[in-house]
Amino acid sequence: MIKKRPSQIQGERPFRVVTIGALALVVSFFAIILVALAAYTDTKTLFSILLSQEILFAIRLTLFTATVSTILAMIFAIPAAYAISHARFPGKDIIDTILDVPIVLSPVALGAALLVFFNTSLGSAIEGGLMRFVFELPGIVLAQFTVVIALAIRLLKSTFDGIDQRYEQVGRTLGYTKGQVFMRITLPLAKNGVIAAGILTWARAVGEFGATVTVAGATKMKTETLPVAIFLNLATAEVDKAVAVIFILVAVATGALVILRKVTGKRRFE
Amino acid sequence: MISIKELSVKIGNFSLHNINLDISEGEYFVVVGPTAAGKTIILESIAGLQHFRKGEIWIGGKNVTSLPPEQRQIGYVPQDYALFPFLNVRDNITFGLRRLGNKKHENSERVESLAHILGIHHLLERDVRKLSGGEKQRVAIARALAISPKVLLLDEPMGSLDVRTAKYLRLELKRYHEELGITTIHVTHNLIEAEEMAGRMAILHMGQIEQVGRPDEVFFYPKSPFVADFIGTPNILDCDYCNDLGHGLVEAVCGGVPIILPHHDEPVRKLALLPRDVYVTTRTPPGPGINRFKGTVMEIVPFSSLMKLTIRVGEINLLAELPQDIFEEMDIKVGQEVHLILKLRSLRVY
Numbered sequence: 001m002i003k004k005r006p007s008q009i010q011g012e013r014p015f016r017v018v019t020i021g022a023l024a025l026v027v028s029f030f031a032i033i034l035v036a037l038a039a040y041t042d043t044k045t046l047f048s049i050l051l052s053q054e055i056l057f058a059i060r061l062t063l064f065t066a067t068v069s070t071i072l073a074m075i076f077a078i079p080a081a082y083a084i085s086h087a088r089f090p091g092k093d094i095i096d097t098i099l100d101v102p103i104v105l106s107p108v109a110l111g112a113a114l115l116v117f118f119n120t121s122l123g124s125a126i127e128g129g130l131m132r133f134v135f136e137l138p139g140i141v142l143a144q145f146t147v148v149i150a151l152a153i154r155l156l157k158s159t160f161d162g163i164d165q166r167y168e169q170v171g172r173t174l175g176y177t178k179g180q181v182f183m184r185i186t187l188p189l190a191k192n193g194v195i196a197a198g199i200l201t202w203a204r205a206v207g208e209f210g211a212t213v214t215v216a217g218a219t220k221m222k223t224e225t226l227p228v229a230i231f232l233n234l235a236t237a238e239v240d241k242a243v244a245v246i247f248i249l250v251a252v253a254t255g256a257l258v259i260l261r262k263v264t265g266k267r268r269f270e
Numbered sequence: 271m272i273s274i275k276e277l278s279v280k281i282g283n284f285s286l287h288n289i290n291l292d293i294s295e296g297e298y299f300v301v302v303g304p305t306a307a308g309k310t311i312i313l314e315s316i317a318g319l320q321h322f323r324k325g326e327i328w329i330g331g332k333n334v335t336s337l338p339p340e341q342r343q344i345g346y347v348p349q350d351y352a353l354f355p356f357l358n359v360r361d362n363i364t365f366g367l368r369r370l371g372n373k374k375h376e377n378s379e380r381v382e383s384l385a386h387i388l389g390i391h392h393l394l395e396r397d398v399r400k401l402s403g404g405e406k407q408r409v410a411i412a413r414a415l416a417i418s419p420k421v422l423l424l425d426e427p428m429g430s431l432d433v434r435t436a437k438y439l440r441l442e443l444k445r446y447h448e449e450l451g452i453t454t455i456h457v458t459h460n461l462i463e464a465e466e467m468a469g470r471m472a473i474l475h476m477g478q479i480e481q482v483g484r485p486d487e488v489f490f491y492p493k494s495p496f497v498a499d500f501i502g503t504p505n506i507l508d509c510d511y512c513n514d515l516g517h518g519l520v521e522a523v524c525g526g527v528p529i530i531l532p533h534h535d536e537p538v539r540k541l542a543l544l545p546r547d548v549y550v551t552t553r554t555p556p557g558p559g560i561n562r563f564k565g566t567v568m569e570i571v572p573f574s575s576l577m578k579l580t581i582r583v584g585e586i587n588l589l590a591e592l593p594q595d596i597f598e599e600m601d602i603k604v605g606q607e608v609h610l611i612l613k614l615r616s617l618r619v620y
Contacts, residue, residue, distance in 0.1 A: 166352035169319045172339035173346040174366030174417060188356045 034250070041243050049244040057221050058229040059248065065137070065225060066205035069144035073152045073201055078194065081156030082182070086165070102150035110146050111214025139216035140223055144205040152201040159193025160186070195263045203256040207249060226252075271295040271453050272316065272421060277325030279311050286311050286477040289325070293455065293470075298447050300456045302464035303474035304500070309457040310349070312474070313423045316455065317344045330420050345414030345422040345452075349429050351406045353398040359409050360394040366417040384412040387449060389442075404435040408442075415450065424456040428463055440466055461501060465489065473497050486618060490542050504618075505548070505588050507541040522619075525586035530560050531617060538619050547616035548590035550579060551609045552600050561612040567604050581610060 049055060083089075084096055102110060117123045118134050126133075133139040167189060171181035187194070209227035216223040218232055226245050233241040277289040286308045293299045301309050314320035316327055318339035326335045334342050353362050360381060367377040385391040388408045393401065398409060407427055414422060427443070428436040440463060447454055458464055464471050465485045473480040473488060473496075480500075481493045490506070492498035507524035515521050515530070522529050522538040529541060555562060565583040572578075577597040579590045588610065592600075602608060 164352065166348045166350070167354065169314075169317070169339070170346055170348060170352045170413075171365075172319065173317050173342070173344045173419075174413070175340045175369045177338070177340055180369075185354060188354075191356070 037243055037246060041240050045240055046244050046247065049241050050248070052241075054221060054224070055229065055241065055244060055248075058224050058226050058245065061137075061140070061223075062206055062225040062227075065140045065144060066202055066208075069141045069148060069205045070152075070198060070202040072141070072145050073149045073205075074194075074198055077149055077152035077156050077197070077201075078187075081153045082160050082186070084153065085157045085160035099150050099153055102147065103154060107143075107147050107208060107210030107212075108214055109210075111143055111211030114142065114146060114211070114215050134215060135217040135219070135223065137216070137223065140212050140225060143211035143215040144208045147208050147211050148201045148204050151204055152197055155197035155200060156190075156194065159190045159197065162193070163189050192263055196260055199256050199260045199263070203253055206252055206256075271297070271330060272455070273326075273328040274312070274316070275326040275328070277312070277315055277322060277327070279308075279315060279320060279322040279325075281311065284308065284311075284477060286315075286322075289479055291472060291479070291482065293453060295453055296451045298444075298454045298456065298467060298469045300458060300464040300468035300471040301474055302458055302461060302468075302471055305459055306476075307459075307474040308477040309459075309474055310425055313346070313425050313455065313457055316342075316421070317346050317423055318342050319346075343417070343420045345411075345417065345419035347407075347410045347414050347422070347424045347427055349426040351410035353401075353406055353409055353413070355399050357398070358394075359390065359396050359398055359401070362398055362409055363394075363412045363416050365413060370417070380416060381412075384415055387446060388412050402435075403431045404439055407431065407439060411443075411446065415452070420453065422452050422454045424454065426458055427456065428458065428460065436463070443467065473500060475500070489544070490618070502545050502591065503589070504542045504544045507543070507586060509538050509541060512537050526584035527563060527586055529612060529617070530614070531619060532614075540619075542618040543588075543612060543616060545578065545589040545591040547613040548581075548588055549611040549613065550581070550590050550592055550600075550602070551611070552602065552606075553609070555609055555611055561614055563610045563612075564607055565610050567602055567606050567608055570602070570604055581608060583610060 084092065084099070115134065118127050131138050133142050163186060167185050168181050171185045172178070176184060207227060208225075209231065212223070212225055213228055213231065218224065218228045220232060224232065226249055229245045230242045230249075233239070233245070272291070272293040274289050274291040277286060279286040284306065289312060291299075291312075301312055303309055311320055315322055315325075316329075318327075318334070318337060326333055328334065329342060329344075354365065357365065363381045363384060364377050367380060372380075381394070382391070385394055388411060390405065390408050390412060393405055393409065398406065401409065411422075411424075411427075424443075428439060431439065443456075444467065456464075456467055458467075468485050470482065470484055471488060472482045475496050481488055481497045483491075488497065489501055490504060492501060492503070507527075507529075509522045509524045510526075511523055513521040513523070514533070518533045520531050520533050520538065522531055522541060524541060531538065531541075563583045565581040565588065567579055568582050568587065569580040570577055571580075572594070573591075575594050577592045577594060579592060579602070581588050581590055590610070592602075
């Protein structure tokens with residue numbers, strides 16, 4: 001007698017139809033949007049827009065600010081995530097919860113909070129004496145940093161959580177201090193996780209709009225990142241330009257996710 | 271060599287109470303006990319990996335209580351070995367040596383010499399993730415020994431190995447210890463492993479030491495009901511007389527039962543045998559009839575996952591243990607006649 005394949009087993013078919021049907025609908029939804037975008041413009045127009053001064057500026061500015069904010073975020077997030085993951089201190093659970101707030105909070109709210117901060121005496125002192133942030137390029141980096149740092153910490157924490165402390169303990173007995181163990185054992189063990197966190201953080205920074213537009217404003221050829229360029233061009237009814245920028249962001253996001261898949265798809269340590 | 275003085279540790283609901291141990295230079299000391307007895311915590315305390323509220327740890331006449339792990343000169347082999355997966359076997363072993371600032375060729379010589387002793391020379395360039403359990407264990411020991419520690423701490427070193435590999439590696443571990451003479455503390459839940467390896471052993475139960483002594487002392491003179499229960503009270507047989515059989519064998523007659531033993535200079539007065547070393551079968555066993563007897567089942571008492579059988583042989587009662595499933599398969603009843611085999615190597619004479 002021929003055995004039934006799993007999908008033919010009684011009662012399983014309706015479930016399969018519902019779940020795979022939902023998946024097919026979601027994929028179709030995004031495919032239709034992309035096709036509609038592609039149909040809106042032609043290749044010639046797209047390339048001429050992409051090579052325009054404004055868009056090239058937006059690409060350069062976005063790549064630069066996102067890279068700087070990601071580097072800064074990782075510099076702070078790696079030790080902070082390690083502390084949340086491994087250290088024992090009072091109020092740890094509360095801090096852990098607070099760190100989740102920027103992830104779920106609207107970026108506009110974060111940007112507005114930064115703006116309000118720069119109106120306080122301490123904020124004004126920083127603006128006046130140290131560095132200007134409001135409506136300036138450093139403001140973009142600060143806005144992106146504020147939005148992505150919590151995400152970076154959360155991603156890195158889960159990486160450090162997955163590392164067996166026995167490795168570090170062995171490292172200590174082999175004569176290394178806590179700091180040396182972190183550099184020589186923990187970070188190599190966390191390598192894939194750190195790279196993945198870096199890529200996701202960077203991709204998130206590239207797409208950041210709400211906080212950036214609130215802190216740094218939306219000034220053409222000054223604080224015009226790619227998401228800001230979409231906003232500005234839609235506002236002036238230059239839809240072709242907006243579509244071109246959307247394609248750039250889609251390409252950047254796809255590229256980042258392909259690299260991420262390659263990194264995380266590699267065999268993990270233990 | 272190592273002194274643990276009044277060590278008390280509290281972790282959540284678990285406490286280690288007032289542990290006192292003195293371990294001599296070159297000794298192979300085993301801490302044995304059931305799961306969650308606190309064995310690993312003792313090792314971690316010695317290594318400086320565990321904070322404790324009360325107590326002192328002395329190594330080589332020096333109070334190391336406040337020293338961090340990196341200054342204690344400890345070789346630590348954790349359960350599952352924790353080999354660094356991003357390094358190959360050679361680099362794992364060299365890891366601790368790099369910190370010492372030795373010349374490259376000195377490190378290389380040290381690795382080669384340890385690889386030779388531990389029989390892992392052929393593995394040196396291999397990826398540690400592709401090693402078998404036994405190979406991993408030897409690499410982890412080599413890594414721990416590379417820095418010439420004063421003490422070697424082994425946490426359940428046979429825990430993840432199959433029975434055959436574990437038995438082979440127990441012998442190997444003994445050989446390394448004899449060759450290197452390093453003071454070793456070995457933690458295990460396995461009584462057979464403890465008995466086979468230990469110069470002395472400590473029985474730990476719920477954070478307290480129940481008894482410390484040589485394996486034979488612990489086995490035949492358990493000091494607490496827990497120890498007696500944990501090791502299983504042995505059968506003690508009083509011997510009436512001895513006959514020299516030649517060929518290095520003697521026959522000790524205990525309660526009318528003739529038991530063959532390797533020759534001893536002193537006359538055999540008493541024999542001891544653990545219940546688990548009395549084999550029971552309902553069929554006539556094949557092979558020569560040495561130390562094989564017929565007996566009658568007098569009593570059957572269930573005990574945890576075991577069945578304890580009291581079997582009358584000649585004028586003596588022998589206690590035997592059978593796993594529940596084997597007992598049920600044999601369908602043994604009180605009054606039934608069974609065959610017994612006394613494991614020659616497990617007979618203890620005194």
